[in-house]
Amino acid sequence: MKIAVLMGGTSAERDVSLATGREIARALRQGGHEAVGIDAADGRLIGGPQASGELASAIERMPPERGELVQLAGGQLTRSLEQSPDLQGTEAVFIALHGGAGEDGRLQALLELIGMPYTGSGPLGSALAMDKLVAKELFVSAGIRTPPWLVAPVGSTAVESALGGFPVVVKPSHEGSTVGVSVVRSAEELQGAIEQAAAFDGVPIVERFIPGRELAVGVLGDEALPVVEIRPRHEIYDYECKYTRGMSEYEVPAPLSPECTEEVQSLALKAHRVLRLYAYSRVDMRLDHESRPWCFEVNSLPGMTATSLLPKAAAAAGISFEELCERIVRLALVRERPTGTRPGGPG
Ligand SMILES: Nc1ncnc2c1ncn2[C@@H]1O[C@H](COP(=O)(O)OP(=O)(O)OP(=O)(O)O)[C@@H](O)[C@H]1O
Numbered sequence: 001m002k003i004a005v006l007m008g009g010t011s012a013e014r015d016v017s018l019a020t021g022r023e024i025a026r027a028l029r030q031g032g033h034e035a036v037g038i039d040a041a042d043g044r045l046i047g048g049p050q051a052s053g054e055l056a057s058a059i060e061r062m063p064p065e066r067g068e069l070v071q072l073a074g075g076q077l078t079r080s081l082e083q084s085p086d087l088q089g090t091e092a093v094f095i096a097l098h099g100g101a102g103e104d105g106r107l108q109a110l111l112e113l114i115g116m117p118y119t120g121s122g123p124l125g126s127a128l129a130m131d132k133l134v135a136k137e138l139f140v141s142a143g144i145r146t147p148p149w150l151v152a153p154v155g156s157t158a159v160e161s162a163l164g165g166f167p168v169v170v171k172p173s174h175e176g177s178t179v180g181v182s183v184v185r186s187a188e189e190l191q192g193a194i195e196q197a198a199a200f201d202g203v204p205i206v207e208r209f210i211p212g213r214e215l216a217v218g219v220l221g222d223e224a225l226p227v228v229e230i231r232p233r234h235e236i237y238d239y240e241c242k243y244t245r246g247m248s249e250y251e252v253p254a255p256l257s258p259e260c261t262e263e264v265q266s267l268a269l270k271a272h273r274v275l276r277l278y279a280y281s282r283v284d285m286r287l288d289h290e291s292r293p294w295c296f297e298v299n300s301l302p303g304m305t306a307t308s309l310l311p312k313a314a315a316a317a318g319i320s321f322e323e324l325c326e327r328i329v330r331l332a333l334v335r336e337r338p339t340g341t342r343p344g345g346p347g
């Protein structure tokens with residue numbers, strides 16, 4: 001099959017997306033597909049069909065700043081797909097973007113409008129998962145435990161009364177990769193952290209800090225994958241712990257009792273469903289000292305390098321990275337409803 005892998009873009013997570021896209025393109029080629037990488041920031045091809053080595057070096061050469069993804073969505077992508085000799089005959093788009101218009105449903109809506117099959121969740125699910133506030137409201141409605149929260153502007157009196165005091169976690173409601181997230185230990189640090197989070201997309205959220213074990217649960221198709229436990233060197237699983245070798249240890253399957261594993265996995269499936277996600281996702285949570293899981297968020301486009309969390313979980317279930325990419329492509333071809341909604345309730 002001819003597959004265009006969309007990567008890069010202009011969001012804060014551009015670099016992570018390039019790493020994801022490069023590995024996905026490589027895996028698809030190994031699986032016998034013709035994978036063409038496109039930098040979503042300007043529609044430029046970053047490696048023709050034959051160029052797997054070239055793709056990697058092109059990514060390294062690329063300057064960090066690009067135009068707007070919206071520009072691409074507004075026509076450049078469709079024109080590229082129709083006119084670029086390298087992209088003619090594209091049968092599906094693999095979305096390897098993180099953050100911004102590539103993750104929040106806009107790109108998914110565009111691809112629906114042009115009738116191009118694409119991987120992952122539809123416009124509705126993507127938008128719901130991207131907005132941490134809407135997602136938390138849906139978690140509450142579905143009985144999924146999520147840390148109590150307040151929306152900025154917030155003073156320390158409200159933190160004391162509604163969240164039980166400090167520490168709290170301050171985060172932007174739209175960003176990923178722990179960009180702009182901080183742990184606040186005292187009233188004096190609160191406003192600074194809110195301002196920092198406000199520099200990113202969406203309103204800042206102030207959440208109760210949940211101490212305990214960090215878990216991630218991948219969902220593939222209609223099943224939860226083995227649970228991953230993350231032991232970051234820092235107090236939270238921050239950008240450095242996510243992307244620096246040696247800054248976190250991982251164990252999969254997580255050493256949990258069978259009952260706890262089942263509870264965490266069914267919670268992950270419930271979170272995936274209530275957000276109307278499709279094909280795959282990764283649910284981020286923590287297990288507190290009483291072994292109660294607290295759901296933070298669900299990523300509709302989780303990291304997909306071979307060493308990312310979801311591929312690690314798939315590997316523990318006997319699914320290779322190549323096979324994982326293949327299954328995600330196949331799910332793209334059998335998507336049921338163009339609006340992105342799925343049959344069935346939150347269940
Ligand atoms: N309420 C909380 N209590 C304790 N730790 C938290 C809390 N919220 C977030 N964290 C820590 O910060 C990390 C990032 O938080 P979260 O998953 O909400 O943000 P993100 O930036 O969207 O991450 P991702 O890279 O998964 O998209 C969590 O994995 C966890 O380690």
Ligand SMILES: [Mg+2]
Pocket residue numbers: 177284296297
């Ligand atoms: Mg997260």
